[in-house]
Structure formats: C-alpha cells, structure tokens
Amino acid sequence: MASSTWEEFFAVHLPPPDFEDNRSLLKEFCERHDQYGNKIVLVTSGGTTVPLEHNTVRFVDNFSAGTRGASSAEYFLEQGYAVIFMHRQKSLEPFTRHFTGQKLLDMLEIQDRGPNTSISVKPDSVDVLAPILLRYKAAHAAGAILHVSFTTVSEYFWLLRAACECLANLGARAMLYLAAAVSDFYIPKDRVPTHKMQSACGAPIIQLHLVPKMLAPLVNLWVPEAYVVSFKLETDENLLIPKARAALDKYKHKMVVANLLQTRHHRVILVSPDVSQEIVLTREEVHAGVDIESSIVCEIVRVHALHMRHAGEPVSPPRSPR
C-alpha cells in the first residue's frame, strides 16, 4: 500500500467548498476567546468517509456515532472551556444527543384547538429537558461553542489544519482532543471514478492507500505548545497499551486515551509518558446513565492545568462571559 506525505495529501486534495467560511468562523472564535485569555479545546468527533465515486453514491465508513465527542464537549463547557466542536455531519452533537430518535417527540404533548394549537412539555419530562436546555442556552448565549462539520477524510484534514492555525496563538491554553475515528485508508483522488460505479462492469477491485498520520505535523508544526490528546481504538486488548505507548513515543504528544471497541463506553485508559490511569464505570453507574466522559474530561482538565502552569500561563477562570 503506497503512502503519501501530509504535504502531498494537501496538494492533491482541494479544500471543500465551505472551507473559507469555516476558516473565518474558526478565526473569529479563536481570536475572541484568546482576547480574554480563555482556554479553547478542539473536540473532533465521529467517523470520516472515503468516497468511492466523485459524485458520491457509495463510500467506506466506520462505526463511530460521535457519542464520545458530543458528550465530552458538554463536560469541557462545564469546566469553563470554549469548545470548537468539529464533527461528522449528522453524527451526535452536544445537548441534542440526549434526545435521539423519538425521545423528544415523546416528551411533548399537543393541545389541538384548531388555529390555537399549542405544544407543551409533559410535566414528567420537564425535569429531564430543563437542565439540558438551560446548559444549551447558556453555552450558545455566551458564544462558548462553535460547530464545524466534515464528512470525508480530506474535509476533516482541511478543517483540522485550519483550526490548528487559529489555535496556535493560544499556546498552552489550547487543547486538542482528537476523538474522531479518522480513516487510515483512502483512495487517491485520481483513482476515484467520476460517476456511480456500474455493476454491469463486474465487481470492482478497489485498492486503498495509507492516509498519512496527521498527528506528526500537528504536534511538531501546527500547534507545538498545545496540550494534545489523541485516542487509540483497538479490538485486541493485547495491542491496546503497547500501541498507545508507541504513539506517544513516536509523536511526542501529551496523552493517549486508549479504548477497546467492545468496552469503550465504560472503560478507558489514560496513557501519558509516565503513567497509565484506568477509568472504569461500575455496573450501577452504567445503569444510572453516568457518562464516562465526565471522568475523562475531569482528569484531562487537571493535567492540562499543570501543563499551562509549566508553560507559565496563568490558570484562572475565564474572563469573558462564556
């Protein structure tokens, strides 16, 4: 499998059509929060696609629903961070993630009186909806969260680099929390057919190529002072910690959140150069709907504060209304 460099990847794949708009939003958001000395975390979330046709009908995808990213974004807001939520289009998002499927409609009732029809929240749903709605309104009123979205792996990388360019000015106050499930394989642009592949032509033989690891330029060039947390997903327990450690050795960033596909919602291991810390939810916590992201974010915020102190940044609460 051939592999290109990250520079070649950007040279071959053009920016998505909405790229300049997103870049302006990112710039404005980062400058505004930087002005007040706020901390900003970039949370990436959901999976990337690899189109099999330019006019895309079919694509290679992965399992990620964006649960980890959407939930973590809420806890970072709670901890006083401004959040860039960079997510796969149509994956889970902070706050609305609590009401997937029919949940929201089931909480409402309708009084049908012709032109005076009104809709209200059922009394027994108010306690569920109100605290989430309050947090949602507060985050948006304070301009504390910016949503930007991607679908393909190349859109993801263009946005990631643009976000890094804006975050670089914040130095150690910037954090990257790379929870998205990014494709390791892709089809180079010049090998992708323009139109829908025809079954009449027989079964296609598709050769995937390796995507360059963007962690390398990200850590060394794009945001060298930021606190960078990557994620490592495996399905074989025996590979998990060795591969997380190998990533830390190779890219020299601060932490890897290691998780297994099968147990990722109730067990993770935070691996940093000198320690590993396991976080496990009890059966009772799982049944009570506790999010493991609450503990992950709490611990990462604690070590980020040490990183900032070490870098000479004042560790103070945000000064702007967030």
Ligand code: PMT
């Ligand atoms: O969304 P959920 O259903 O809640 O699932 C959450 C999750 C399992 C997706 C999440 O917890 C997780 O583990 N995300 C990372 C999965 C992954 O892509 O692992 P990886 O081993 O393929 O990549 C490791 C790191 O390298 C990632 O942080 C990624 O940002 C980075 N990477 C990956 C590919 C690439 N070409 N360049 C990169 O820099």
